[in-house]
Amino acid sequence: MDTLKDFLFLKANVAAEFNPFDEREYLVIQTYPRDQSLRVSKRSFDYESAKSYEIIVNMAHDCSSFGLRIFHNSKLWTVDFEGNPESISLEQDWKIAEKYFQPCCTNDVECEVNICQCSYPYFSTLRVDISDTGEYSSHLRLETCLVDDNSREIDHCPNCNCALIVEEDEDEDEDDLDETESTPLACIGCDNYHGQYYGGNMLVCGIHARGWDGENCPDYQQ
Template sequence: MDTTADLLFLNEEVALRINPFSEGEYLVIQTHPQEKSLKVSKRSFDYESAKKYCELENLGHDYATFELRIFHDGNLWTVDASGNRRRISQQQDWKVAPQYLEAIHDNDNHGEIIVCFCSYPYFHGVTAQISGSGEVVEFWHSVTCLVDDHGREIHSCPNCHISLVDELDDDSDDFYQQITQPAVCIGCANYHGQEYAEELLICAIHPYGWDGVSCPDFTESDNNKLDKTVK
């Protein structure tokens, strides 16, 4: 027999927070500003309904951006104009390990969870080591903080591969180039990276980019060859 608690799952607001995502479900998510956990505004199996809701959310918010994703094989994917899967999304349902959430509220702990431009959360904190002279030396470092991968020291984002050092100083030209260029395309002569009608053209061979970690049509750019020669 259903209890009052069971019936809560029929409430849409509760379902958004608790019910697991289903295969083929469309999700309207907030992509800006980034938060430590995925913020879902609407869930639906109807593409047109989800698309219309996403458009209305973007019209109704001046300081937030919403995009449409589809849930497939445990991950979020971007969709094309027909609602079909296109490529895996950089925004995912990241699960931060509880100890890192607790650490940011600890006044004795000098650290914080930072959300990368791509949505990936990581922990940036202070650690201490004993130097050769016996002195305690403190320095800042970044580690992963997800439930299934935490405590691993990182220097670049595991999700989009940009340098975390550059991101902390995000006025640099290198940072802005990295956040718009897929990692698999860095150094490729075929990369185009220009927008047409609000659609990013990655290159003429793969307009929407390459989903794998190694593109078969990668061609090293002349600038990259020159850098290697100089070094």
């Protein structure tokens, strides 16, 4: 006998969270803002339909962006102009181990699941100790938290190799922090990326001074 819960799976947005992806299935996913889980806005086996939806949904949202991916060999891939797999996507359907959702914070320990700029989730633990003389000391530990890779200490993102711990100089101002956080997604990990400001304008790289308008730069080099 069907239940109300069974009928929920007739809704595409609900089914997307539970039904496994199929080989060469197109997915329009939310690429910004990033979340701990993959946000799928549309699933389709028709490239033109998925591409049209991606364009429309990006035009309809000012504070969010969406990208077209294809499921191939159990991974998400970017798509070329003919709808074929092009390169491994930085965004994936990450599965976080259940233990990282259990409460573990105390008065002396702060912990949470964080999201790298490429969408990769990792777990941070900040322990604060107070000595007998009243001096404070802190220790930050970052570790992997995926189902198939967890509890491994890291300082760089295993997905895009971005530094997760940035040591700030005493003279570093807010503009410097903005530069660190403004790396275009298409440039993450690229050897050509420059990312320095000159006269208030950022020089992204020597090939594309203002950056590549899209996610898949043809001059990406690693």
